Amino acid sequence: xxxxxxxxxxxxxxxxxxxxxxxxxxxxxxxxxxxxxxxxxxxxxxxxxxxxxxxxxxxxxxxxxxxxxxxxxxxxxxxxxxxxxxxxxxxxxxxxxxxxxxxxxxxxxxxxxxxxxxxxxxxxxxxxxxxxxxxxxxxxxxxxxxxxxxxxxxxxxxxxxxxxxxxxxxxxxxxxxxxxxxxxxxxxxxxxxxxxxxxxxxxxxxxxxxxxxxxxxxxxxxxxxxxxxxxxxxxxxxxxxxxxxxxxxxxxxxxxxxxxxxxxxxxxxxxxxxxxxxxxxxxxxxxxxxxxxxxxxxxxxxxxxxxxxxxxxxxxxxxxxxxxxxxxxxxxxxxxxxxxxxxxxxxxxxxxxxxxxxxxxxxxxxxxxxxxx
Numbered sequence: 001x002x003x004x005x006x007x008x009x010x011x012x013x014x015x016x017x018x019x020x021x022x023x024x025x026x027x028x029x030x031x032x033x034x035x036x037x038x039x040x041x042x043x044x045x046x047x048x049x050x051x052x053x054x055x056x057x058x059x060x061x062x063x064x065x066x067x068x069x070x071x072x073x074x075x076x077x078x079x080x081x082x083x084x085x086x087x088x089x090x091x092x093x094x095x096x097x098x099x100x101x102x103x104x105x106x107x108x109x110x111x112x113x114x115x116x117x118x119x120x121x122x123x124x125x126x127x128x129x130x131x132x133x134x135x136x137x138x139x140x141x142x143x144x145x146x147x148x149x150x151x152x153x154x155x156x157x158x159x160x161x162x163x164x165x166x167x168x169x170x171x172x173x174x175x176x177x178x179x180x181x182x183x184x185x186x187x188x189x190x191x192x193x194x195x196x197x198x199x200x201x202x203x204x205x206x207x208x209x210x211x212x213x214x215x216x217x218x219x220x221x222x223x224x225x226x227x228x229x230x231x232x233x234x235x236x237x238x239x240x241x242x243x244x245x246x247x248x249x250x251x252x253x254x255x256x257x258x259x260x261x262x263x264x265x266x267x268x269x270x271x272x273x274x275x276x277x278x279x280x281x282x283x284x285x286x287x288x289x290x291x292x293x294x295x296x297x298x299x300x301x302x303x304x305x306x307x308x309x310x311x312x313x314x315x316x317x318x319x320x321x322x323x324x325x326x327x328x329x330x331x332x333x334x335x336x337x338x339x340x341x342x343x344x345x346x347x348x349x350x351x352x353x354x355x356x357x358x359x360x361x362x363x364x365x366x367x368x369x370x371x372x373x
Contacts, residue, residue, distance in 0.1 A: 005071075044363045049061050094127055098132030102138040128357075132151055161291040180208070283304070295315070
């Protein structure tokens with residue numbers, strides 16, 4: 001039996017999905033986390049038990065042979081990794097960790113972190129052949145904080161779809177693109193993204209049948225669920241409305257008409273197939289759309305989105321380029337200079353390193369993972 005640090009296998013189930021708070025609780029406060037939980041589970045053929053973040057002590061399962069950590073942007077000023085560090089120490093098992101990212105607005109600084117973040121890196125790096133990180137910046141940060149055995153693997157979600165012609169299929173659709181409806185994964189409330197986020201709303205309104213897909217924050221999801229917002233949540237909702245240059249009522253009406261909240265990876269992928277393309281500020285929304293076989297790009301805006309898109313050769317644009325091409329979506333996708341051969345080559349390289357990692361830890365790589373080699 002393998003322990004996996006996740007709430008589920010990429011599918012949130014009843015009754016948790018019935019409320020915004022419940023959905024946030026079982027998705028790590030971001031529905032996008034389902035993407036790498038889902039894919040990680042498909043990479044090895046072993047029985048698993050899922051271990052939530054704050055499990056510890058007598059609640060931890062016994063008799064495990066390894067601990068798998070599908071990670072995200074764990075490293076940053078926002079991080080408190082003490083609960084996971086406690087799990088790693090108490091289990092004291094070989095560890096497979098991948099997808100680990102460092103978050104910062106700039107790639108020329110090491111973010112100040114708490115001591116428990118450094119302790120986490122020391123504990124996991126001593127129990128694994130290598131720490132799989134998202135990109136160059138995350139590798140630099142991890143080394144500076146005490147973990148030297150790092151390898152750049154991006155995120156396991158790139159291995160979601162085993163079609164070896166996926167890159168070519170998406171590239172062909174990009175060249176033939178006739179924008180009719182747009183899937184937008186957005187709602188990143190950051191000062192440097194105001195013009196981008198407002199433009200994404202405009203694009204969804206301009207193209208009939210479009211959708212505004214919300215991974216977080218919970219206040220927007222609660223409004224889409226027609227839940228009554230408390231004073232604090234209502235105040236935040238009002239701030240988001242102002243950020244998007246909308247009134248509270250306009251944002252509410254917009255979300256009820258265009259909004260969508262995924263609760264599982266398979267249903268998310270099926271939902272996305274109805275759209276001609278996907279344009280996003282959310283990296284995992286971009287990934288799931290791309291893995292669903294539609295033209296998709298990420299507007300990168302920090303080290304986290306930029307390094308992951310670059311590492312995995314995903315179509316992406318800086319914010320200035322997105323604004324430059326906002327009136328011509330076909331030209332916008334052309335400006336990404338997406339290379340399907342480089343994408344597939346990188347996927348194969350990444351898959352090979354996962355196979356090596358699992359074999360060294362005594363885990364059986366799945367048929368799905370081996371299909372990339």
